Amino acid sequence: MKVAVFSSKSYDREYLERFNNERHELVFFDATLNSHTTSLSLGYEAVCVFVNDHLDPETIKQLQENGVRLIALRCAGFNNVDIPSAEEKEIKVVRVPAYSPHAVAEHAVALILSLSRKIHKAYNRIREGNFSLEKLVGFNLFEKTVGVVGTGQIGAIFCEIMLGFGCRVLAYDPRESDALKQKGVEYCTFDELVRQADIISLNCPLTPETYHLLDKNVFDKIKKGTMIINTGRGAVIKTSDAIDALRSGKLGYLGMDVYEQEENLFFRDLSESIIPDEQILQLITFPNVLITSHQGFFTHEALEEIAATTIKNLSDFEEGRTLENEVRIKKS
Template sequence: MKVAFFSSKSYDKEYFNLHNQEGKHDLTFFEVSLNPDTIELTNGYEAICVFVNDKVDAQAIERLSENGVKIIALRCAGYNNIDLKAAHEKDIKVVRVPAYSPEAVAEHAVALIMTLNRKIHKAFNRVREGNFSIEKLTGFNLYKKTVGVIGTGKIGIAFCNIMLGFGCKIIAYDPYEADGLKEKGIQYTSLDELLEKSDIISLHCPLTPKTQHLLNNEAFTKMKEGVMIINTSRGALIKTSDAIEALKKRKIGYLGVDVYEEEEKLFFRDLSEYLIQDEILLRLIGFPNVLITAHQGFLTQEALTQISTTTLNNITSFEKGEPLENEVKWENPD
């Protein structure tokens, strides 16, 4: 099957070509994102493969259908950038990678915690400049701290297991409780109780209309003074403008994010020679207690292997007319 990849990077080409055994599929990689200006590139392809910031709205679906696209393969778990209703109406299948090394993202969340807490990034820069002072690098012990985990899917569970190893007390919020966590001493609470009691809050839930701006002014007022907030899920879970106000008031003591709600035009690109126009992001970067990485939580060898093999298997199953194990279906609210 001919497959057009959008927003592709060198690692996409490397791993997808490696696992495209015997050249089963004809893969074409476009570095550009899928948007109204690039959608004509899909002409002649039965399948497209997109990533988190490709725009696949109703208008795009209409054009994809006209161009003969039969299946949209997401090489990620989230699908909030796809208009599922429009895809359903045009009989275009949507598949995803529901889990790709959950440990990769969970470990990155822990890396953000440790770096922010012990100020590793600041110490690194100091030593490179010959400054061996440890003034103002004081952190805190993770041992016995209360860590609130919002979302206990596979990534959330992996994160819980790591933090248990630090000797933390874990409390969690999720409408669907995960089997086995309670036996490990993890307590499920209401969202309000989690916000009030946590020293560290880590987000591991999907972006939906209900979770958009889950952390906003109202939520920040319920938190402890100096709370640490970590987000490796989706940027719009946090209302960034409200987070900036909470940082200014020192309600948020540390903020570590691998995602940003307006990342579409920024992340996965080298903009070092350009003037960044996003005033909110520039304000965030200016805080000494904020650490931002550019959506790299998934970027491990193991995760890339799982992403490529699962995506290619999804496309192969469609081509053979087999049941689609990882299909994302539109659910009629009526």
């Protein structure tokens, strides 16, 4: 099957070609897929896309007109694909539901430790020959209260890691896990979580219910100096309100592997460019903010799982097998 791979980087080519073993004709494009780039899909049966490709109704309409019958996401989230439009146009959508959830959970912990012990600041100091400990005082994780929003695969692993640090772990999720409860995780309401937690980790997908879940109303409720870590989706936090909370000192630390407007920034080298995004420029100036560019998933193990599952999804579709990882509209 002929597949157009969008938003492709060197590592996408390396891992996908390794697991493809010439089963499919993969053609790689640097461009992101949106309504302005659909012409590149002409003559392909499938498109393979990532988190910042934008498949709105118009894009999907054009894909269908170009003969595309399958959208293969090489990620777990699918908020960037209009699923009803895809179903209407009889285009199947598949994804990679889990690819080393440990990688993302461990990255969230890395952000916490870097911020709590000011490792990023110490690293820069040492490179400049400054071995002073002034203003590098951190805090212990032991016995801190950690609030976890979303206890799916990633959130569950994160809970277990924080329990290992000796933290009290609170969790909020519409579907509670009995297994996590047995390990000591305490489920509570979202309001109780944000009021009690010293650290809040966002491990939830982006849905209409979680869009701007953390806004001014929530920042007003958190304890002064609270740390917030987001490895879920950028728009779960209302960025402008987070900046205001940082300025006031209510928000003590912010660690982000995702960003509300990341599609115009992340996965690109903009070191020689003028960045037009005022909010990201403001965030970078705060000494208590640590931003990574959506690299939580970025391990050898995860890349292998993404590639293997993506190729399997493509082969299952081509050979008429059941699509185990198909995304469908939930029927009420």
